[in-house]
Amino acid sequence: MASTAGSPSGLPQPLAGIRIADFSRVLAGPLCSMMLADYGAEVIKIEGPAGDDTRAWIPPVEANGTGTYFASVNRNKRSVVADLKSDDGLSYARALVAGCDVVIENFRPGVMAKFGLDYQTVSDSRPDIVYCSISGFGAGAGADLPGYDLLVQALGGLMSITGHPKEEPSKVGVALVDVLTGQNALAGILMALRVRDATGTGQQVQVDLLSSLLASLVNQGAATLATGNSPARLGNAHPSIAPYETFRTGSGTLAIAVGNDRQFEALASVLGLRGLPEQARFLTNERRVASREELRILVEAALDADTAVSWQRKLLAAGVPAGRVNSVSEAFELAESLGLEPSIVITDFATGRESRQLANPIRLSATSPSYRQVPPTLGEHQGSTFALQSTNTSVKGA
Numbered sequence: 454m455a456s457t458a459g460s461p462s463g464l465p466q467p468l469a470g471i472r473i474a475d476f477s478r479v480l481a482g483p484l485c486s487m488m489l490a491d492y493g494a495e496v497i498k499i500e501g502p503a504g505d506d507t508r509a510w511i512p513p514v515e516a517n518g519t520g521t522y523f524a525s526v527n528r529n530k531r532s533v534v535a536d537l538k539s540d541d542g543l544s545y546a547r548a549l550v551a552g553c554d555v556v557i558e559n560f561r562p563g564v565m566a567k568f569g570l571d572y573q574t575v576s577d578s579r580p581d582i583v584y585c586s587i588s589g590f591g592a593g594a595g596a597d598l599p600g601y602d603l604l605v606q607a608l609g610g611l612m613s614i615t616g617h618p619k620e621e622p623s624k625v626g627v628a629l630v631d632v633l634t635g636q637n638a639l640a641g642i643l644m645a646l647r648v649r650d651a652t653g654t655g656q657q658v659q660v661d662l663l664s665s666l667l668a669s670l671v672n673q674g675a676a677t678l679a680t681g682n683s684p685a686r687l688g689n690a691h692p693s694i695a696p697y698e699t700f701r702t703g704s705g706t707l708a709i710a711v712g713n714d715r716q717f718e719a720l721a722s723v724l725g726l727r728g729l730p731e732q733a734r735f736l737t738n739e740r741r742v743a744s745r746e747e748l749r750i751l752v753e754a755a756l757d758a759d760t761a762v763s764w765q766r767k768l769l770a771a772g773v774p775a776g777r778v779n780s781v782s783e784a785f786e787l788a789e790s791l792g793l794e795p796s797i798v799i800t801d802f803a804t805g806r807e808s809r810q811l812a813n814p815i816r817l818s819a820t821s822p823s824y825r826q827v828p829p830t831l832g833e834h835q836g837s838t839f840a841l842q843s844t845n846t847s848v849k850g851a
Contacts, residue, residue: 462819466493471646473497474550475530476558476565478505480602480628481662482587483526484635486557489642490529491813491822497553497834498530499546501537504831517806517827524808524828528799531837532829537568550575555642557585559600562592572657583645585638585658592659600662602628609666610683614673617688634665695741696720699778700753705761709752710774714738719771724755801827 471494475486483498483505490496498505505527511520535549536542550556550570558565565571565586572584586592589600598604606612606624616623641658649655667674672693673684684692689708691697696717699708711717714730714737721729729735729751734744741748756764761777768775779787788795800807806827813822 464820466820466823467817469493471495471555472553473555473557474499474546474553476546476556476560476570477587478559479507480526480631481635481638481660482557482559482585483507484632485585485587485638485642486530487526487528488635488639488813488815489555491824492815492817492820493823494555496530497549498527498532498829499535499549500532500831502534504534508831515808517808519806519808519828519830525811527828528808528810528824529826530829531826531834532832533835533837534832537570543568546570551579553582555583555585555646557587557638557642559587561600562586562588562596576655576657580655581649581653582655583642583649583658584655585642585645585660587634587638588659588661590663591661595661595663602631602662605630605662605666609663610670611666614684614686616686618686622686630662630666630669633669634660634662637665690745693742694738695745696748696752698749700749700756702756702761702764703759706778707756707761707764708776708778709768712774716773717741720752720768720773723767723771723773724752726751726755797824799824799827 468489471489473486473489473494473496475482475496475498477483477486478500486494486496486498505523507523507526508520510522513521515521515524533545533549534542535546537546546568547570556570556572556575558570566574572582572586575584576582589595589605590598603624606615606629607622609630611630612622612624615625637660638658641660645656645658670677676692677683687698689699694710694712696709696711699706701707709720711720717735717738718730721727733740735741735748759767765775765777785795795812796809797812798807798809808827810824815822
């Protein structure tokens with residue numbers, strides 16, 4: 454058994470009794486199903502003979518040899534292998550689906566229909582099914598486009614506004630669009646389950662990477678729609694606020710996020726630039742945005758007198774939002790010092806496998822996430838018997 458986190462209230466987990474057939478691979482779908490599993494859903498990860506692509510995305514690896522990419526989104530799941538191109542494998546997968554409440558898949562649009570596992574076919578016999586389809590560019594004209602995060606960041610405009618203005622467009626340092634899409638899938642599934650609980654009727658949830666990205670552009674997307682002009686890359690600066698970016702200091706890089714005139718006055722005072730807020734070019738935020746480069750030079754010259762750590766302390770004490778640019782390791786240390794518990798360790802005492810994991814970021818006051826199982830090896834639960842309550846049958850792996 455693996456170590457778990459129980460609910461102090463003694464209440465059942467929110468998704469206890471929900472069974473999920475998870476055909477998804479890589480990141481968006483597996484992240485979604487893992488977060489559902491953390492809150493009690495039973496997730497059966499159905500893999501092809503070669504397994505999830507990310508099993509081979511190494512290094513780095515955990516101490517037990519599992520790739521950290523795969524491990525990061527596949528805890529609390531049972532893995533079975535079903536070759537959908539074989540009669541036995543397809544029959545096995547169909548029997549699993551028949552006994553589940555939710556199906557998650559991220560094959561190219563049309564692939565599941567070839568196997569009779571698409572929403573229309575499944576819902577004919579299971580009108581209460583909640584069926585989540587994740588694609589790169591939707592099921593229409595973009596169905597054949599490859600849904601890789603890097604390509605979506607490029608085609609979806611995110612790279613055009615990321616990076617220094619004098620350098621080439623840059624991707625974000627993590628597959629952010631997959632993460633956003635996985636969270637949208639999570640929300641869609643929970644809403645569909647809410648409707649099913651009230652009416653007994655299921656439905657299809659459809660999310661795609663491009664739409665998730667465009668919706669996440671928020672102010673930048675809204676500005677484009679309102680003006681017809683695409684925003685330019687500003688590095689770490691903000692298109693509508695100044696000073697709101699990173700600055701070099703005597704040692705280290707500091708982020709300063711001034712959001713109003715009071716904060717700007719406090720910044721100027723701490724930096725010894727007390728006359729700055731009265732200057733016409735810096736009198737209002739709009740003027741500061743127009744004079745961003747001049748302001749940057751003055752602020753950075755003052756910051757050169759001390760370190761990022763020291764300036765962070767002084768500015769925060771004065772009510773100015775500021776923080777040094779941390780490494781990822783330093784970011785975890787910060788979260789731990791704030792009592793946020795950003796990571797957990799799951800131990801499978803039966804096998805001795807151990808996995809250090811990112812904690813689920815959703816916190817409920819009465820029900821805690823449960824970390825029950827380390828990420829599974831390929832087909833680890835093939836011999837398990839799954840009691841399929843809705844069909845009064847059971848399926849045992851071959």
